[in-house]
Amino acid sequence: MRRSICCAKSRTRWSRVVPERFVNLGEYYRFCAVLNLQPLRDPMPPARLKQIPEWMSSELIITEHARVRLKRWLAAGSPDADPAHVVYGGDHDVRVEVVHVLSRVPPPVLVHILTTTLVIGVGETDGGWWDVAPAPLPQPTSEPLCIIALAWPTYIQDRTDAIEELRGIAAHEMAHGWLCKPRRPSVPTEYAAEKLEHETYIELASKVGSIEEVIAPGVTNEQQAAQLATVWGFRGAGTDHTHQMRAARRRVLDRIKE
Numbered sequence: 001m002r003r004s005i006c007c008a009k010s011r012t013r014w015s016r017v018v019p020e021r022f023v024n025l026g027e028y029y030r031f032c033a034v035l036n037l038q039p040l041r042d043p044m045p046p047a048r049l050k051q052i053p054e055w056m057s058s059e060l061i062i063t064e065h066a067r068v069r070l071k072r073w074l075a076a077g078s079p080d081a082d083p084a085h086v087v088y089g090g091d092h093d094v095r096v097e098v099v100h101v102l103s104r105v106p107p108p109v110l111v112h113i114l115t116t117t118l119v120i121g122v123g124e125t126d127g128g129w130w131d132v133a134p135a136p137l138p139q140p141t142s143e144p145l146c147i148i149a150l151a152w153p154t155y156i157q158d159r160t161d162a163i164e165e166l167r168g169i170a171a172h173e174m175a176h177g178w179l180c181k182p183r184r185p186s187v188p189t190e191y192a193a194e195k196l197e198h199e200t201y202i203e204l205a206s207k208v209g210s211i212e213e214v215i216a217p218g219v220t221n222e223q224q225a226a227q228l229a230t231v232w233g234f235r236g237a238g239t240d241h242t243h244q245m246r247a248a249r250r251r252v253l254d255r256i257k258e
């Protein structure tokens with residue numbers, strides 16, 4: 001029996017992400033496998049296009065963690081959600097853009113972010129803020145509680161351009177949330193010791209000439225997040241994979257003491 005995946009279409013007007021790539025039969029079979037769909041016996045491109053959800057792309061399932069999350073979403077009955085239900089703390093201007101971005105990401109990513117992540121925003125005019133934390137916080141059962149922090153890009157003067165930049169960065173961070181391995185939550189009392197241990201490890205790797213091995217996973221993460229944000233139709237620094245890869249390298253190299 002053939003299964004189809006449906007989601008409320010009123011929220012997002014999806015245009016197919018990369019239509020020309022659907023002529024690739026290997027990709028078609030891979031999508032079917034991940035989505036638990038029965039491949040068509042004679043899969044001509046138009047039939048394939050009809051069977052696979054419009055938001056599907058190779059970039060969406062490039063990591064094992066993303067594939068596990070997609071399967072979890074399918075097992076839950078392919079739910080949809082309201083982007084306005086994001087658990088958010090901070091300035092209103094940033095929240096408006098967060099909700100906008102959530103309305104443009106694929107439904108499994110939307111549901112994943114809403115159920116696992118607290119989003120925090122610092123707006124255009126504030127250096128910081130105090131408030132009561134939103135409640136209830138997401139209580140994910142299969143992953144740790146995650147955080148996305150966003151700052152208004154004050155380095156861009158034009159407001160329209162700044163909004164585009166902020167949207168691209170928000171999409172990039174959501175892509176990380178979807179693609180990356182969930183790490184063990186940091187225990188505050190152990191934080192300083194963990195930090196020191198990590199810095200010692202980086203220094204040691206630098207001395208023995210294996211710093212590239214330390215940098216590589218972070219660089220790959222940045223590339224994949226930037227590419228997924230690009231596929232979703234965003235722009236700016238969040239989608240510039242060379243910029244993000246350079247930043248990932250710098251974050252590690254800056255920790256090496258002189």
Ligand SMILES: [Zn+2]
Binds near residue numbers: 176221225244
């Ligand atoms: Zn990143």
